[in-house]
Amino acid sequence: MFSYFRILRPNGLLIATFGAALCVALPLCVVLSFIVTTSSDVWQHLVDTLLLRYISNTLLLSLYVAIGVACIGVPTAWIIAFYRFPGRNTLSWLLLLPMAYPAYILAYTYTGVLEYAGPILTWMRSVDMPDWVMSPFLHIRSLTGAALMLSLVLYPYVYLLARAAFLQQSANLMEAGYTLGQSRFSVFRRIVIPMARPAVAAGVLLAVMETVADFGTVQFFGVQTFTTGIMRTYYGFGDTPGAAQLSSVLLGFVAVLIILERNSRNRIKYYSDQMRRLDQAAQHLTGFPAFGVQVLCAFPILFGFLIPTILLVNWTIFDATMQSLWRLAWNSLALAGGSSLFIVGIALLIGYANRLFPSRSLSYVTTFIGLGYALPGIVVAIGVLIPFGAFDVWVSAQLAPWSIKPQLWISGTLVAVIFAYLVRFLAVANGNVVSGLSRLRPSIDQSGRLLGLSQTRVLTSIHIPLMRGSVLTAILVCFVDILKELPATLILRPFDFNTLAVRAYELAGQERLIDASPASLCIVLVGLIPVILLNRSIGKL
């Protein structure tokens, strides 16, 4: 109880909030500061040779993924929102399952089954399949292949937002269209579609943000984009400023995407909030049409979840050599668990600061922290590595007179890793905590106090029970995001410290795709939990 009052002291809470904001700002500022520094020779070389390729590949990949997620997400959302048929409720949440897959794991799995010596092509050769049938399978390792993998795991963003937009449209709007003499087709074309457009745009933009931040998939498929370029500049050429400069160009992309996405979100607000839901206007399907839509909805589930999961389970049980899986699992568990507890703790401080000392500057700071999630992991890693490395050099210089050997005091430790996680995932934790706190209206506190509860009792008997669900969700979502995270962990981890994601990446890099499957399967299975939670929290829709 004593500590509760200490936490409540304005200075402590506010310092924590602004401190967290500074943490998020640090890598951002570091990376951006390299825009104005003089460019290295390697950078000049990049501009002359590779930059154009990075830009065009990133743009092309984004375009393909945008088309891909829209083509999968919108029709499925449409079917679920406007039709009633056997299996509709089950399909509506099965369609979320591919979210559990990081795109790179999907890429490893499909490559494993489609490679030249793999079962599919071996069978195709045995039946003398013509080349033009076999060649798309052979060329899975390409930009198109990467776009396909990313689309298969990212379409649920579009599906979710579009479905909500379709369901939230007032049935009265459609009926108003009919009473104005418009046919069903005309009502769809002139009312339903334009009103869902901002939601679809927001979903597509989220998918594109994930695409430009993706490292594992494009690296494995050998597609030269910004993220692989940053990695190559950093490791291959050992040119940190060059990597930072590439990072800041990538940030420019991300900034544009954020602005577009915010814009769409604002429009969504005007377009929902009507009275009678569309639900009552849904059409019932039976027989062949019902079968048709069932098959259509089953496709993305089949390719985005079912087939790869069956393959992973199969390889894990029968083929894979499970070297040190327990050690990897423990590393991942401890790192993700500890980090997510820490991050959610910080998020709680920020949440209470906003609640107890609401001010405009504080809400700006909180919005700013929200941007961390949009930063690509590899950019965060570079942005953390540079100042931490500088700090190590400085500390070593200070300690030199006492003849203490220079070493990596923080940059090669888990501190750097956790710091990067904080920057990237604080926004996720914050969102969940804020939504929990918003349920605790001030009048609840006040009525508790008026009924004779002390400040402390208000916390223990009102806040904690009401907040428990959202805090647990926050921890869980953070946990899974950290588990899936690849590039920042890869760059910042201490020497010889491996996690499931890093090990899967390494094994895949050595073409030991089958052996990567146990680690991959662990990530996917744990990744399912928040998807199921998500489905439960939107189940009322």
Add this chain to the structure above:
Amino acid sequence: MTDQNKDALTIRNLTLDYGERRVVYDANFALKPQELGCLLGPSGCGKSTLLRAIAGFQSLTSGEIRLDGDLLSNQSFSVPAERRGVGMMFQDIALFPHLTVDQNIGFGLVGWPELKAQERIRELLDLIGLYNLGARYPHELSGGQQQRVALARSMSPKPKLLLLDEPFSGLDTELRERLASEVRTILKSDGICSLLVTHDQREAFDFADRIAVMNDGHICQVDTPFNLYHEPTSPFVAHFVGPGEMVGAKVDGPRSVMSPLGVLTNDTDLGFETGSDVKIFLRPDDLIHNDDSDYTAILVDKYFRGAHHLYEVRLDNGIVLGCFAPSHHDHEIGERIGVSLDIEHLVVFPR
């Protein structure tokens, strides 16, 4: 067929089910061209379902709906909503949020020549008094302005009949009263036959030429506002359209009853047998406060209504009645005040 040609809207023996539940029983109702009608009733009485049946969003169990003599729907046939020529203004306004005021009003004008459509939009904007707001989006308008745009939109394709589904219920009281009569003026000037659904008796009186009062799925009475108030044909209608009290009485002649207030005489034959027990319905305007009257009663409660007082007085025989008094006659509760009867027409129900 001759009487059908005279009526714009005809509803005959209409029965409607909502799922398993019957919500409208054997309803009969008609509207003349350019007439403003109203379905008035408490919530859940089936009035909105009846309206949706006319619009074409609700299938019929039995009966028929005709517009200008043409069949719109019966139990086996239904003209689709978009081909009925019936406009509708919705309870939640239902303006298209992604379109401007101009585009909303012009939404039903596809197929009109461009110039004529522009002219119609301008004409309607003038009519609703928003001629300079055509480029705004719905969320940039006030509640009352949105309401008027919704009205203009539903009028724009010149529907043969306009339906209004509690269009004012989301607004605050003052705006609601002003809009009801404003909308009446607009519709009258355009000569559109219209049907309003509401649970608010004052809104109905402000708006309609003729009102059908509904209760529990039945149409109880179709009449002018004046007649509904002064000559209700059932206790439900009597109570629903305004305040009043039932008092027991005995018929003692073809035109007179013996009541606790003395012998009351009607202007026409009552139609009850002499000697039968009846109830009479007395409105506050039947009993007026008069300081000069010899007949007195005790003031037990009072409500200040601005232009007048509504008093509740207890007569010497214990009966409590409402009584209107001029605004400046401000008496104290418990005071004994003079009252006198002012009854032209008796409202009598069997007991």
